[in-house]
Amino acid sequence: RARRIVFANQKGGVGKTTTAVNLGAALAVAGKRVLLVDFDPQANSSTSLGCDGEQGGSYELITGVLPPEELIQHTAVPGYEVVPSSINLAGAAVELVNQSRREFYLSDALNDLDTAYDYLFIDCPPSLGLLTINGLTAASQVIIPLQCEYFALEGLSELLKTIRRVQGTLNPALTVGGILFTMFDVRTRLSQEVVREVTEFFRHQVFRTIIPRNVRLGEAPSYSQPIQLYDPKCIGARSYNALAREVAQHG
Amino acid sequence: RARRIVFANQKGGVGKTTTAVNLGAALAVAGKRVLLVDFDPQANSSTSLGCDGEQGGSYELITGVLPPEELIQHTAVPGYEVVPSSINLAGAAVELVNQSRREFYLSDALNDLDTAYDYLFIDCPPSLGLLTINGLTAASQVIIPLQCEYFALEGLSELLKTIRRVQGTLNPALTVGGILFTMFDVRTRLSQEVVREVTEFFRHQVFRTIIPRNVRLGEAPSYSQPIQLYDPKCIGARSYNALAREVAQHG
Numbered sequence: 181r182a183r184r185i186v187f188a189n190q191k192g193g194v195g196k197t198t199t200a201v202n203l204g205a206a207l208a209v210a211g212k213r214v215l216l217v218d219f220d221p222q223a224n225s226s227t228s229l230g231c232d233g234e235q236g237g238s239y240e241l242i243t244g245v246l247p248p249e250e251l252i253q254h255t256a257v258p259g260y261e262v263v264p265s266s267i268n269l270a271g272a273a274v275e276l277v278n279q280s281r282r283e284f285y286l287s288d289a290l291n292d293l294d295t296a297y298d299y300l301f302i303d304c305p306p307s308l309g310l311l312t313i314n315g316l317t318a319a320s321q322v323i324i325p326l327q328c329e330y331f332a333l334e335g336l337s338e339l340l341k342t343i344r345r346v347q348g349t350l351n352p353a354l355t356v357g358g359i360l361f362t363m364f365d366v367r368t369r370l371s372q373e374v375v376r377e378v379t380e381f382f383r384h385q386v387f388r389t390i391i392p393r394n395v396r397l398g399e400a401p402s403y404s405q406p407i408q409l410y411d412p413k414c415i416g417a418r419s420y421n422a423l424a425r426e427v428a429q430h431g
Numbered sequence: 432r433a434r435r436i437v438f439a440n441q442k443g444g445v446g447k448t449t450t451a452v453n454l455g456a457a458l459a460v461a462g463k464r465v466l467l468v469d470f471d472p473q474a475n476s477s478t479s480l481g482c483d484g485e486q487g488g489s490y491e492l493i494t495g496v497l498p499p500e501e502l503i504q505h506t507a508v509p510g511y512e513v514v515p516s517s518i519n520l521a522g523a524a525v526e527l528v529n530q531s532r533r534e535f536y537l538s539d540a541l542n543d544l545d546t547a548y549d550y551l552f553i554d555c556p557p558s559l560g561l562l563t564i565n566g567l568t569a570a571s572q573v574i575i576p577l578q579c580e581y582f583a584l585e586g587l588s589e590l591l592k593t594i595r596r597v598q599g600t601l602n603p604a605l606t607v608g609g610i611l612f613t614m615f616d617v618r619t620r621l622s623q624e625v626v627r628e629v630t631e632f633f634r635h636q637v638f639r640t641i642i643p644r645n646v647r648l649g650e651a652p653s654y655s656q657p658i659q660l661y662d663p664k665c666i667g668a669r670s671y672n673a674l675a676r677e678v679a680q681h682g
């Protein structure tokens with residue numbers, strides 16, 4: 181069975197997509213078979229890897245309109261595939277509200293895909309609504325990207341409350357894979373304070389790897405490439421490679 | 432009547448809250464009476480100004496549970512007041528879905544407040560859901576904070592489509608106040624490319640003022656102060672003061 185990992189944080193712009201895309205690529209370059217499901221209607225993961233959900237994607241996956249095989253697209257990295265998303269997915273959050281088992285649509289849809297991959301990744305939108313709840317219900321681990329900024333601290337307790345609620349009712353198997361510091365700027369006191377405070381409080385749930393701010397990570401998506409193809413020697417690529425080793429070891 | 436300005440962009444972490452909070456403070460320091468309505472359940476605008484919505488805020492405002500006077504809190508800047516938010520507001524997005532006039536709850540609630548202020552600001556969450564639609568329906572102008580990053584470009588066309596839809600059906604008086612470049616880093620090619628591309632395409636809808644990346648803007652919220660109180664001489668404060676002059680002139 182695939183290890184299912186969801187990337188969640190309702191705070192916007194903290195590095196969910198950048199982490200899902202580049203950690204996935206690092207694992208694929210290391211020989212793992214990885215499927216990334218873009219579950220954000222913004223479709224930033226999709227465009228980061230040159231994929232387009234207009235002809236079918238994660239909305240069609242959960243509504244069963246098309247079989248999964250027709251929705252999976254290749255990336256430039258062998259062994260790394262994507263179920264893209266599109267704006268259609270925004271409609272699902274409203275359409276599913278009154279359905280029974282509305283939190284299990286994604287989990288059920290992924291059941292057929294488990295044997296074909298080593299890792300199933302899920303990228304979520306910046307909210308704690310039904311799409312993110314589907315992601316938390318479908319996954320066995322949640323990775324929490326945390327920008328080294330003050331507002332990031334504010335939202336963490338609400339996110340952990342939501343995770344505990346999902347663990348209690350919808351998905352008891354869900355564990356916290358770890359908190360990942362992103363966009364760390366060694367020159368600022370703010371970055372260091374956030375890392376110190378969160379590490380003190382959540383000592384065993386923090387990844388050793390810290391992702392520094394690196395403009396190459398922001399440039400890569402405009403070339404539809406993960407960082408390992410765009411600039412494999414830069415600090416952004418090396419950091420996500422180190423994270424991939426840490427994630428693979430956690431087992 | 433107050434000038435009602437909404438800060439909207441479904442892309443996360445682009446500077447909606449930072450712009451609403453500090454532009455509001457700059458106008459108040461210049462003698463204007465400003466009310467900031469925090470319409471994001473994350474309540475980042477509220478905490479930035481030392482306010483707390485637990486005893487009542489924007490959820491109670493739109494549901495009519497408490498009169499507006501009991502919901503308005505003062506800030507450290509004279510003439511600058513806030514209707515805070517809390518996690519209760521996240522419930523409204525689901526509760527209102529089946530109500531008639533569900534897009535007008537905020538607009539109707541603000542009608543009593545128009546005469547007491549020069550500016551009514553509305554901070555929105557990172558989504559195009561019902562809370563943001565309420566914000567767009569209640570406002571006469573929308574300011575679009577745009578981070579100088581690639582993903583920011585991706586989302587702009589979807590945001591403008593939503594604004595046009597709101598103008599066509601819910602709020603014909605809504606105009607685009609302007610696109611504001613935020614977190615501009617003069618050292619990176621990426622920042623310059625984004626500014627060039629957007630300015631070429633939207634020439635007359637782009638503010639002359641560009642907000643640079645400035646760590647002081649990220650530090651100020653942890654002291655519950657707008658930048659004009661935390662560090663009035665820094666480039667972040669001076670940029671938002673320049674933006675305030677530009678907004679006041681657009682009239």
Ligand SMILES: Nc1ncnc2c1ncn2[C@@H]1O[C@H](COP(=O)(O)OP(=O)(O)OP(=O)(O)O)[C@@H](O)[C@H]1O
Binds near residue numbers: 191306363394396398
């Ligand atoms: N370590 C980094 N260094 C520099 N830029 C980064 C880094 N990580 C992410 N970025 C950039 O910061 C912006 C926000 O990151 P990203 O879009 O991955 O966050 P997100 O949490 O997925 O956002 P959303 O909440 O909108 O889904 C993007 O433009 C991205 O390219």
Ligand SMILES: Nc1ncnc2c1ncn2[C@@H]1O[C@H](COP(=O)(O)OP(=O)(O)OP(=O)(O)O)[C@@H](O)[C@H]1O
Binds near residue numbers: 190306442471645
């Ligand atoms: N010009 C700037 N320079 C440096 N940091 C900034 C700047 N503007 C905003 N920030 C910081 O970047 C982060 C994102 O900004 P902010 O929270 O205002 O964006 P937002 O669009 O309101 O996010 P969300 O989508 O989650 O509501 C915050 O931690 C903020 O302090």
Ligand SMILES: [Mg+2]
Binds near residue numbers: 198
């Ligand atoms: Mg994202």
Ligand SMILES: [Mg+2]
Binds near residue numbers: 447471475555556
């Ligand atoms: Mg905000």
